Amino acid sequence: MKSALRIACSRRSLQQVRDFVRNHLSSRQLPEVTVNQVVLAVDEVVANFIIHANAEDETQFLDLKLDMNDHDINVEIADNSSTVYLPGQHQSPDLSEYIRQGRKGGMGMTLVNRLMDRVEFFTRGNHTVCHLSKHIF
Amino acid sequence: MKVTAQPTADTLTLLLDGELDASSAIVLDTELAKPDILNYRKVLVDCAKLSYISSAGLGVFISHLQRFQDANVKLVFFNMQEKVFNVFEILGLDALMTIVSTAAEAEAA
Numbered sequence: 004m005k006s007a008l009r010i011a012c013s014r015r016s017l018q019q020v021r022d023f024v025r026n027h028l029s030s031r032q033l034p035e036v037t038v039n040q041v042v043l044a045v046d047e048v049v050a051n052f053i054i055h056a057n058a059e060d061e062t063q064f065l066d067l068k069l070d071m072n073d074h075d076i077n078v079e080i081a082d083n084s085s086t087v088y089l090p091g092q093h094q095s096p097d098l099s100e101y102i103r104q105g106r107k108g109g110m111g112m113t114l115v116n117r118l119m120d121r122v123e124f125f126t127r128g129n130h131t132v133c134h135l136s137k138h139i140f
Numbered sequence: 141m142k143v144t145a146q147p148t149a150d151t152l153t154l155l156l157d158g159e160l161d162a163s164s165a166i167v168l169d170t171e172l173a174k175p176d177i178l179n180y181r182k183v184l185v186d187c188a189k190l191s192y193i194s195s196a197g198l199g200v201f202i203s204h205l206q207r208f209q210d211a212n213v214k215l216v217f218f219n220m221q222e223k224v225f226n227v228f229e230i231l232g233l234d235a236l237m238t239i240v241s242t243a244a245e246a247e248a249a
Contacts, residue, residue, distance in 0.1 A: 014161075014162050014163035015163055017161050017163050018161075018163070021159070021161075021192065035222070035223050036223045038223075039192070039223040039224075039226065039227075042192070053162075054162065098231065098232060098236055099236065101202050102202055102236065104206075105203045105204070105205075105206055105207065106199070106202060106203060107196075107202070108195070108199055110198060110199065111195040111196075113231065114227070114231065117230050118230065
């Protein structure tokens, strides 16, 4: 089963993205925690594309594709802007230090890497694409 | 995302209702940044109706935690849904923050 969605690069689009992923996954009897993990991973990557790659420019857009089979959930998030956004090598954050510094950000990609079984960023032409996969049982 | 504040003499209870993400985190940040909040002994966060949290929402709590600790204000979460607790757990924040099951435990914490 495949689904697609195009959204403007606005934080207000995040609710639409989460609803899209939830609706797609609702066709299967998956545990609520598993559904939330996939929703969260997609939300984090989309938020990064909106905020960091596109500076919340609402004239830019992202294309999402979801594909689910008996064993895997596969998500593609493609940024249609020409900004190359490739997050650096994942490192585990020192959260005690984050608390001491009063830091707000820097945990999103850590979450994505812990929630999903495969996380890949690459370029297609002059666009950045993210592929996420999670095994379901 | 709706944040409702219920003050008593020495405790402020914040009821969170909805989804806390990069769009709505500012609502919670505004509430936690109020200077008066440091006059309370405890801030209890009722998560019964918090149906979603992203790293932006977690970041709001993390960014205020040291300020609360410096002022001897205890931050306690309770009534957390399993899927929301799972997000705290994945990052290891359940070991760094006080998360209990019920309102009675939160009041006693």
